[in-house]
Amino acid sequence: MTQTSTPTDSGTTAPQALSPQDMVCFSLYSAVHAMSQAYRPHLEKLGLTYPQYLVMSALWAAEAPPTVGMLSRQLQLESSTLTPLLKRLETMGLLTRRRDAEDERQVRIALTGEGQQMHGRSAxxxxxxxxxxxxxxxxxxxxxxxxxxxxxxxxxx
Amino acid sequence: MTQTSTPTDSGTTAPQALSPQDMVCFSLYSAVHAMSQAYRPHLEKLGLTYPQYLVMSALWAAEAPPTVGMLSRQLQLESSTLTPLLKRLETMGLLTRRRDAEDERQVRIALTGEGQQMHGRSAxxxxxxxxxxxxxxxxxxxxxxxxxxxxxxxxxx
DNA sequence: GAAATATATATCGTGCACGATTTAATCGAC
DNA sequence: GTCGATTAAATCGTGCACGATATATATTTC
The missing domain is CATH 1.20.5 (Single alpha-helices involved in coiled-coils or other helix-helix interfaces)
Known part of the structure; x- marks a missing residue:
């Protein structure tokens, strides 16, 4: 199937064909999907997706309400990904989004009581x-x- | 920030807060994104996304045109993901989708000359x-x- | 202190990725 | 051979994820 060990190649045909199974990148790629699937049944009970769970984990571990930018740097996600995700969590009542009084460009993300409480249920x-x-x-x-x-x-x- | 090593916890507060940085799942998750970014400049020259590149890799390594189901099992992707992706690659002229004469439920994916040729450019x-x-x-x-x-x-x- | 520059979020468009469902073909039992 | 069950793709709706862009605030330059 993958023929990594059968060098039938004799010049005219294609370069040695690395199948996905041989690649480090694919092992990571497929492992992430498997991981997400493994989390799914647990997270369903909390009503969270895996990326939402990561954001909640960052908030649970934070000492003080971070800004969107801080979350962006920590999780390596763009604001175009985080903003809608955070809005969904806000709609669920798990966090609040408030512009920082010191710097009105920034938005501070703070857990609600309900959001804080979920930490225990996810432990x-x-x-x-x-x-x-x-x-x-x-x-x-x-x-x-x-x-x-x-x-x-x-x-x- | 992550306070993994500062057990200030004293009962009333939350369970030990595992920050994303401490988690295996997050290392995989962020590594996949970094990997995708690393591939991006190379794949842009081919006009491919990373998942499209994976599919092409599977086709380059295959001995005979696989079915959608075979690709689905190999790459661990649902048909709901593969079908539109394959349609895009077909539109680009890299492959053909043809129903199998033996079993009309199945769809065989075959590389075009152009698709075959791209293997060299990606090597x-x-x-x-x-x-x-x-x-x-x-x-x-x-x-x-x-x-x-x-x-x-x-x-x- | 007004204009130019930089920074922080948000918005928009495209392409994954999945679960749930649909459609269509094959297989099995009888 | 027909009916029911199974299998293979495709479709639909939702939620990531990004690059490019827009908007709005802050900072710097002069």
């Missing part, structure tokens, strides 16, 4: 996923660091 | 990305296998 999820991953905590941490390093290098380049 | 890209990753080939292969294992485990669970 078990990470553990479930970790278990489902079939990898040890050590392996997962190593993998996380390797993947983060790859990401940072790609950004710099 | 250098993987190497550029590998270089940009700042990781050795060995490291990349190990990472690929680890990430693939994680993905497969998540799917099974």
């Amino acid at each position: 078990h999820i990470a553990g479930c996923i970790a278990e489902q991953s079939g990898m040890s905590v050590e392996e997962l941490l190593t993998l996380r660091d390797q993947v983060s390093r790859l990401r940072d290098n790609l950004r710099k380049g | 250098h890209i993987a190497g550029c990305i590998a270089e940009q990753s700042g990781m050795s080939v060995e490291e990349l292969l190990t990472l690929r296998d680890q990430v693939s294992r994680l993905r497969d485990n998540l799917r099974k669970g």
